[in-house]
Amino acid sequence: MNSPTDASNDHFVKNAIEAAIKISVLALMAIWSFNIIQPFMMPVLWAIIIAVTFTPLMGKLTAMLGGRRKLACTLFTLIAVAALIMPVVLLAESSLEAVQWLAKNLKAGGLDLPPATEKVENIPVIGKKIANIWNMASTDIKEAIENTNPFAQNLATSILGSIKGGVFAILQFVISFIIAGIFMVSPDKGRAAASKVISAIAGPKGVEFTDLTTATIRGVMKGVVGVALIQAVLATIGMVAVDVPAAGLFGLAVMMCAIMQLPPILILGPVAAYVFSTNSSTAATIFLIWALIINFGDGVLKPLLMSRGVDTPMLVILLGAIGGMILSGLVGLFVGAVVLSIMYTIFMAWVNEKDAAINNKDTSSEEAAQDDAEPA
Template sequence: MSTDKIQHRTFIVLLIMVSLAFFALLAPFFGAVLWAGIFAIIFMPLQNRMLARMPKRPTLASLCTLLICIVVAIIPLITISLSLVHEGTTLYQRIQSGELDFGAYIDRVQEAAPRLQALLAQIGVDFSEVRTWLKSAAATASKGLARNAVNIGQLSFTFLISFGVMLYLLFFFLRDGTRLMRQIRAAIPLSDAHKQRLFKKFGEVVRATMKGNVLVALVQGALGGVIFWILGIQGALLWGALMAVLSLLPAVGAALIWAPVAAYFLLTGHIWQGVVLVAFGVGPIGLADNILRPRLVGQQTQLPDYLILVTTLGGLALIGISGFVLGPLVAALFIAVWDLSLHEFGERRPQEPTTEDL
């Protein structure tokens, strides 16, 4: 083996080892790095406008963009999170005191709909087992709320560090993002056409996923919270937030919250509340998903709904809330890379002989 080949392979091994060590160091701040990159991609058009107005002051332009990002996106998110902590604490106290008993709701359904009980018994569903399971699930959830409430103070320092790192990185991503992207593109051993296509797909998926999914989540969560508040359901803000989170799952989403509540209303004789909730859930809440999501997410990412659903669930299960962005992003890049490979190898593949050639 020649000296040049040995040096080349040694360099490749060294490059891989150093890269793995670098990513291992970034692992504790994975969320901070990821969200700094996401916010930088979303607010980069605004940063470009700022640079157009202040071409000789890139640092000041980046600070202005960062301030707008904090006011528009970060402060509202923190405010909503604090409100949810309060709602969750209140719900936990009500469960612990016995004021909120989920088993009692099953008893009311059993008393109001004996035929339903007989029908479910025929398929092997026992109301008493459902009641026991629901009470156990409520107890487990209340313990989780209590544990998280205790951990809020313990995790606040870690959260503040991650939040500070995210803002710090966001500033430099905004200021030096264009130069960093040029360097990354230059380091990738692909043709310019392939790199341009991959980076274009990367930006499209991030913007579409964030704008589309977040907008749909906010709309569905707000509509669900409002209708719950109108119907007098306690904890409307918390239920609205849960609908917003679940709306990240296409098709099913918010219905996992409002549909059981509507069924409870109908079975226990609260007909008009159930009808209103069903009409509002199928109408405004459902239309927000069926109309906004395909326009904002599907068309730009060119991903089918079932693939978005599966990859979103996989991302959420793997890395938590950040997975709703990373899941569809990986899927889109997977499709883009394989599309490039089909074009690349399809063009190089020898043509089969035709009858004219024979």
């Protein structure tokens, strides 16, 4: 006959096995679900960032269109997608024309290239190498191809890899903008859903964390991406004014440096040296001053734009953005800032709670001491 202890042990083992099976099935379903949605996580995450950033603009556009929000979101999505796709189409067309021209001339017996000009030689960093290859190709194209074959193969492989990555990134952003357009049709529903999810995890502070997340994303977009875009546009204008070759590419490099929180002078410094070698001293000096203003201008713009509407110190947001980008790439710029801002808020709430408890304890002790000191 089984004792009560044996029956209790059997019941415990049965419950433990049943719980283990349920947990295993639940874990398997969670992993399976994650693998299914993983390809869509990055586009959806970017869509959320885009929707949060442009929702205020969408409100203004909706008012301009007489309250027709769906029309405003559709126009925004079409313009954004066209802005992403059109440069790719134009680049593909020009590349195809260049390849056809090159194949036609090689088939005809060679290329009729003039020697490299002095401007090509004076391009910062890579000018002399390009000029040497150019001059070799202008005299004997076959020798140039043979001498640069290993370099050309590596370059072609790198270019193809970059093109594939660029096309994939553009396709991802196209999908993200389409999803963001859908999100922005009814932003209140999206915010309510986000608040419910965050409240289920964070409790009563869910709404506060939702507002903090929204404000942080907009602050990072304005203070990091917005400032980088302003610096890139100003740098491009300055380079075009002094006839710098490939000014658009250098402007793009300035924007990437600024987003990565590197000083734009890393790009504009060599460009300024090139400008001194090709322009008058007055024009070169003005460009150098312009470059320095662009380089140090973020120190004024970031405090104005990044912390607007956010109680979290700018340094915390900036550290989160930089650390997040190092850890997770461009999307980490936003995720890192949001995570660090929330952790800072939780930490400061805990510190303030402890400080209030200590102050209350000290006050109670002082009152008790005063009561003891009073005569009976």
